Amino acid sequence: DAKTTQPPSMDCAEGRAANLPCNHSTISGNEYVYWYRQIHSQGPQYIIHGLKNNETNEMASLIITEDRKSSTLILPHATLRDTAVYYCIVRVGAGGTSYGKLTFGQGTILTVHP
């Protein structure tokens, strides 16, 4: 799985958009970008994933650059409950020699301030 680089921490004001960047310059053609988050010591929670098109769901939007070497997770209206560690993970979507394991990095600690 390709390596990802994320800033260790970011701050955001409540109600504003939180834009979390991720670099994955060695991503290969069959690898997807996944985002998970971990609130305090709870289990990680899936947010969104994408291959090359931008994606949006009820939680967030994912913007992937045209060369796919970086992406941005956008929380459009951050709340205090969005304070968490956010993980960007790059991996193949299915098959291959991996049975779906996720390789977590250190992630970005997002702190949402009142």
Next chain:
Amino acid sequence: EPEVTQTPSHQVTQMGQEVILRCVPISNHLYFYWYRQILGQKVEFLVSFYNNEISEKSEIFDDQFSVERPDGSNFTLKIRSTKLEDSAMYFCASRVRLAANNEQFFGPGTRLTVL
């Protein structure tokens, strides 16, 4: 909404004792995983399980660890002889199938403390 459950939420044991951590994955899911997170460190993959056998395991998952799906609903992680360094949060996860648009659902975790 269906969820992965884990018991106990906190387990305290003496070094050298055996522990069994229990998980109930979401009922129609086919792939099961254990991860661990030592305090202050990143989440680490331990093992994946499919069709009643281990499909992949990490270097952490040595002979002291075993997994089992004894009754079609529970998924357990056994540590035969615990060490101090096994103290960590252990997360179970499951997914319905191996596809890109198919996320893993994680349980709330079991905090294991080895004294």
